[in-house]
Amino acid sequence: MKYQLPQVYFSKIMRAIVEFDLIQEGDAILIGLSGGKDSLFLTYALTMMRERLKKHFSLRTFTVNPGFNLDFDAEALRAFSQSLDIPFAIQTVDIASMLETEANKSACYTCAFFRRGAVNRYAKEQGCNKIAYAHHNDDAVETLLMSLLYSGQIQTFAPKTYLDRSGITVIRPLIYLRESEIQEAVCFHGMTPIPSPCPRDGNTARQKVKALIAKLTAENPLIYPHLAAALRKNNIGELWPPAKNRQEMAATYQCFMKEKT
Numbered sequence: 001m002k003y004q005l006p007q008v009y010f011s012k013i014m015r016a017i018v019e020f021d022l023i024q025e026g027d028a029i030l031i032g033l034s035g036g037k038d039s040l041f042l043t044y045a046l047t048m049m050r051e052r053l054k055k056h057f058s059l060r061t062f063t064v065n066p067g068f069n070l071d072f073d074a075e076a077l078r079a080f081s082q083s084l085d086i087p088f089a090i091q092t093v094d095i096a097s098m099l100e101t102e103a104n105k106s107a108c109y110t111c112a113f114f115r116r117g118a119v120n121r122y123a124k125e126q127g128c129n130k131i132a133y134a135h136h137n138d139d140a141v142e143t144l145l146m147s148l149l150y151s152g153q154i155q156t157f158a159p160k161t162y163l164d165r166s167g168i169t170v171i172r173p174l175i176y177l178r179e180s181e182i183q184e185a186v187c188f189h190g191m192t193p194i195p196s197p198c199p200r201d202g203n204t205a206r207q208k209v210k211a212l213i214a215k216l217t218a219e220n221p222l223i224y225p226h227l228a229a230a231l232r233k234n235n236i237g238e239l240w241p242p243a244k245n246r247q248e249m250a251a252t253y254q255c256f257m258k259e260k261t
Contacts, residue, residue: 012177016174016175017049020159022160024055027057028127029131031046031059031062032062033062034063034064035077042174043081044084046173047059064115065092095115108204120163130168131169132170132173137178138178138179140175141228142206144156145227146205149209156231
């Protein structure tokens with residue numbers, strides 16, 4: 001099969017691979033395949049890279065069934081993987097029940113935590129040294145703004161992350177692609193994403209931040225580029241120093257206070 005992508009897409013993926021050193025000779029890469037447009041495109045793109053790059057690496061796909069929908073059917077994902085000559089596996093993780101027991105925590109955090117755990121375990125079982133996720137540039141920008149608004153921290157996920165506990169490296173080859181570009185590519189190649197089984201789909205903090213960015217960008221086209229620029233450490237401007245505790249401020253405080261008479 002001949003795999004094709006527009007040159008601009010290929011260039012952006014290659015930029016991520018080269019800049020962040022995402023793929024090495026002999027890598028065994030497990031792709032987190034949810035069935036959404038992003039993970040479908042990532043699977044196709046890495047298959048193309050497997051054929052075109054000098055470096056030799058293997059691919060597997062892995063799907064987590066979160067148990068939200070009894071009609072969740074992964075056969076289309078199995079067929080998609082097989083058409084690309086990639087081994088496929090699926091595992092059911094009863095995240096729906098876990099959300100009830102972890103009701104005091106964010107549903108999205110809990111879901112992501114157990115999904116990642118299942119993917120990490122399977123990667124270790126299969127001897128994979130890397131896991132590829134389909135996070136794109138919009139995801140990184142939204143995560144930055146979500147972190148600032150909802151936790152008071154300036155941070156986002158990295159294009160490449162080494163997991164100390166498992167010895168696995170997480171890579172995100174689509175980090176320079178916009179979500180709209182991925183949507184166009186999926187339509188062009190006739191890929192059919194499966195509906196998200198998440199009962200909160202479209203009603204999450206991420207969706208609210210996505211809508212906020214779209215609204216602000218409609219008013220000022222520079223909003224998104226400025227947010228994307230803020231992903232870089234060298235673009236962090238002047239910030240306040242870390243907060244001091246009472247003990248650290250005690251000596252200075254006493255210098256200001258008059259002795260009681």
